[in-house]
Amino acid sequence: MDSRKLEELLQKYWNCESSLEEEEQLREYFRGENIPDALSEMARLFRYFDEQRARTTDVEFDPTMPLQLKTKHSDKKGKIVKLFYNTMRIAAGVAVLLAAVYFVRQEVRNDNTIAVEDTFDDPQKAFEETKRALLMISKGFGNAEQQARKINMFNEAQEKIQTPTTEENFNN
Amino acid sequence: MDLETFQNRVLSSKSKLFRFALRMLGNEDEAKDVLQEVFIRVWNNREKMDQIQNMEAWCMRITKNLSLDRLRSLQRKGTYPIAEGFDIKQTDATPDVKIELGESMLNVNQLIASLPEKQRQVIHLRDVEGYTYNEICEILELDMNQVKVSLFRARNAVKEKLMKINAYGL
Numbered sequence: 001m002d003s004r005k006l007e008e009l010l011q012k013y014w015n016c017e018s019s020l021e022e023e024e025q026l027r028e029y030f031r032g033e034n035i036p037d038a039l040s041e042m043a044r045l046f047r048y049f050d051e052q053r054a055r056t057t058d059v060e061f062d063p064t065m066p067l068q069l070k071t072k073h074s075d076k077k078g079k080i081v082k083l084f085y086n087t088m089r090i091a092a093g094v095a096v097l098l099a100a101v102y103f104v105r106q107e108v109r110n111d112n113t114i115a116v117e118d119t120f121d122d123p124q125k126a127f128e129e130t131k132r133a134l135l136m137i138s139k140g141f142g143n144a145e146q147q148a149r150k151i152n153m154f155n156e157a158q159e160k161i162q163t164p165t166t167e168e169n170f171n172n
Numbered sequence: 173m174d175l176e177t178f179q180n181r182v183l184s185s186k187s188k189l190f191r192f193a194l195r196m197l198g199n200e201d202e203a204k205d206v207l208q209e210v211f212i213r214v215w216n217n218r219e220k221m222d223q224i225q226n227m228e229a230w231c232m233r234i235t236k237n238l239s240l241d242r243l244r245s246l247q248r249k250g251t252y253p254i255a256e257g258f259d260i261k262q263t264d265a266t267p268d269v270k271i272e273l274g275e276s277m278l279n280v281n282q283l284i285a286s287l288p289e290k291q292r293q294v295i296h297l298r299d300v301e302g303y304t305y306n307e308i309c310e311i312l313e314l315d316m317n318q319v320k321v322s323l324f325r326a327r328n329a330v331k332e333k334l335m336k337i338n339a340y341g342l
Contacts (some may be wrong), residue, residue, distance in 0.1 A: 016324045020302055041334040048280040052234060057190035059204050061183060061211035063175060107258045 001029050010042070181227045182214050188228070188301055189235045195296045196239040202246070207237050213238070213280060231304075232311040236293065283333050284326075290314075291326035298323055 001009075009026050012018040018026075030039075030046035122125040189210055192201035213234055214221070224230050284292060293312060297303045303311070308319050 014327055016320050016327065021298070023302070041337060044277070045280055045330065048277050049299045051277060052191065052296075053302075055191055055194075056187040057204065057207065059186060059190060059207045061186075061208065061215075063178060063211075063215045124277065147181060 001025070177221075178215060178218065181221075182211065182231055185228045185231060186211075189231055191300065192232055192235050192293075192296065193239045195292060195300075196236070197243060202242060203239075206235060206242055209238050210234050215264070226307070226310065229307050229310045232297075233313065236311060252296075279337065280330075280334075283330050287326050287329060290318075291322045291329070293321040294319055295326040295330070299327075 006029065007028075009022055010017060012022060013026060027046050027050065030043040031050065035043045066080060185299075186207065190203055190207050193206040193210075194200060197203050197206065210231060214231060221227070273338075284295060287295065290312070294308060297308045297311060305316060305319055309316055313317065314322075
């Protein structure tokens with residue numbers, strides 16, 4: 001291939017205007033010997049493409065083998081395991097919640113038991129006790145009323161003192 | 173589709189499918205796994221196969237999609253470096269790949285590996301596999317313009333880097 005043609009093909013190649021046939025011509029040229037030094041990197045590139053194209057694999061696939069079943073089965077197993085883990089997570093959450101509710105209820109119940117511990121078995125006794133308690137409260141109220149009356153007396157006296165004073169001020 | 177048709181139309185292009193998966197994943201074992209998945213998927217859908225005109229392009233498209241899925245899942249798990257930049261890919265080549273390619277070819281391999289994903293796919297399909305532009309559009313589900321722009325950018329990026337290597341021996 002003469003250098004002008006080569007230059008033209010390379011230009012087309014870099015501009016993505018070359019056809020597959022022209023690219024094959026370039027490939028063919030770079031496979032050969034006597035490549036100018038200036039184009040040695042280009043030759044390397046084309047040889048790399050050639051080498052890559054020659055790569056094969058030993059992977060085989062026989063659809064008659066139960067491969068798909070195996071794959072499906074392993075997928076299913078994965079799903080079941082995932083489902084199991086998710087269920088266990090939720091179960092753990094619920095267990096913690098239930099334990100918390102149980103302890104809170106236990107606590108509340110204990111408080112209530114203390115409050116109702118002093119009940120009497122005999123109704124008569126209970127009545128007497130209630131009466132006594134109410135009398136005590138009543139007595140307390142009585143005392144308080146007496147004290148309140150005293151305060152009231154002070155208030156009245158204060159009002160009496162204040163009224164003539166204001167009247168005097170008014171007269172002056 | 174019977175077994176014979178499957179072997180003739182699908183298994184015959186297994187090397188192309190493998191190379192494409194390998195180009196996208198950069199790991200031979202992962203590429204082989206993807207290839208098996210492609211075969212299983214095609215075989216399980218064999219009833220619909222008769223309507224497909226270009227079986228090879230269709231298989232290549234499945235390979236691309238499954239490889240992308242695999243790539244994302246590997247990146248999510250953090251077991252795979254995110255394909256960005258030249259330096260990350262440089263460390264990517266395993267010793268057996270190094271021996272297989274030879275040092276000089278390894279440089280070119282790294283150059284192509286460092287390209288953005290779409291450009292890498294397009295340059296592989298055109299320059300390694302020799303697909304027509306229409307076939308590349310079908311495989312990558314892109315329009316002609318996108319394919320040509322990606323190929324132009326990919327080739328010119330490679331050219332520029334090769335020039336640098338030639339000039340400075342990098």
